[in-house]
Amino acid sequence: MRENPVFKIVSKILFGPIIIYGLYVQFHGDYGPGGGFQAGVIVAAAFIFYSIIFGLERVRKLMPVIFVNYIMALGVLVFAGTGIVSIIFGANYLDYSPFAYKIYKAQHLGIIVVELGVGLTVFAVMLGLFYAFSGFKPKK
Amino acid sequence: MVEFWVNVFLISLLVVITFYIIRLKSLIAIVALSGAYSLTAAAIFVNMDAVDVAFTEAAVGSGISTILFLAALRYLPLEEAHHTRFSGWSLTLCIIVGLMLINAAFSLPDFGDPGAPAHLHVAPRYIEESYPLFHIPNVVTNVLASYRGFDTLGEVVVVFTAGIGVIILLTGSTLSMRFRKSENLPVQNKEASKKET
Structure with a gap:
């Protein structure tokens, strides 16, 4: 299947648009359906799609395993860190109101940052799981 | 009325799947059908106007988990193990639990019933207050x-923990790979991918 030129060209054409669609879902989660969770899965799906056609090794060069592991933790850090920042500003944990002058702008900002954290973690976990499953070598 | 019959059709499709x-024995066919099951469930959610849930179900249920199952299938035989042992106790237990669930389903509120407990607690406040306050549709x-x-935050931590757990179980190492390299120990990931290409 990997030798078929149709798959190769289609995967090359679709790789970018899938990621852009993922980013759209990520940052328009407050206006339409979607959010960090779905966006993370969509972006991870783009990488998995690419690796199915071109092999695992090329995707590992693009997105190394160690990098994926760091992103996994970074997402949780962004989410939990937002809460810490609100405490520093003197509000409750994960209360976004002090981030901006008007309450709705503050909520927008908080929601976008928090969703980014969700998206990063979900993307990295999905890709990491795929790496682990397809690179797994059973002991005989 | 149309929505109701669409739902009836989709749910009977679920039963068929x-x-x-x-019934099927081929594991690849079973994985493909479970993806189809999730997609049908997503269609039901769309029909019930739960677009966010449908989106998640379609992306995770029929997309990623099907791929992960297929990746895991490489290490499994193609056919399901043959088992003929018939257990009367299991059948009785299944029937009893099934009857209890069907009985409980009759006392659920109707779909879209405004008097349902789920619509009376905090939901009205969210719907009335959130747009004027936050300007987010x-x-x-x-x-x-x-x-x-x-x-x-709890959900994200659960996803994170589950991911870390599975990755450590399968690869034996995540962050410690660098240290393994320096000790010239074999790194499982590298070997497996070399074999593949």
């Missing part, structure tokens, strides 16, 4: 990220 999942995102931000 489940029947075939039980999607109430689901509001509830997830703002009203219940702490719950969502």
Whole structure:
């Protein structure tokens, strides 16, 4: 299947648009359906799609395993860190109101940052799981 | 009325898919059918106007998990193990639990019933208050990220922990790979991918 030129060209054409669609879902989660969770899965799906056609090794060069592991933790850090920042500003944990002058702008900002954290973690976990499953070598 | 019959059609499709999942022996066919099951479930959610849930179900249920199952299938035989042992106790237990669930389903409120307990507690407040306060049209995102931000943090931590757990179980190492390299020990990931190419 990997030798078929149709798959190769289609995967090359679709790789970018899938990621852009993922980013759209990520940052328009407050206006339409979607959010960090779905966006993370969509972006991870783009990488998995690419690796199915071109092999695992090329995707590992693009997105190394160690990098994926760091992103996994970074997402949780962004989410939990937002809460810490609100405490520093003197509000409750994960209360976004002090981030901006008007309450709705503050909520927008908080929601976008928090969703980014969700998206990063979900993307990295999905890709990491795929790496682990397809690179797994059973002991005989 | 149309929505009702569409739902009846989709739910009977679910029953048919489940029947075939039980009957078939080929594992690849079963994985493909479970993806179809999730997609049908997503269609049901769209029909019930739960677009966010449908989106998640379609992306995770029929997309990623099917791929992960297929990746795991490489290490499994193609056919399901043959088992003929028939257990009367299991059948009785299944029938009893099934009857109890069907009985409980009759006392659920109707779909879209405004007097249902789920619609009386905090939901009216979210719907009335969130747009004037936050100027964000999607109430689901509001509830997830703002009203219940702490719950969502918990969910992200669960995803993170589950991912880390599975990766450590399967590869034997994640962050310690660098140290393994320096000790010239074999790194499992590298070997497996070399073999593949």
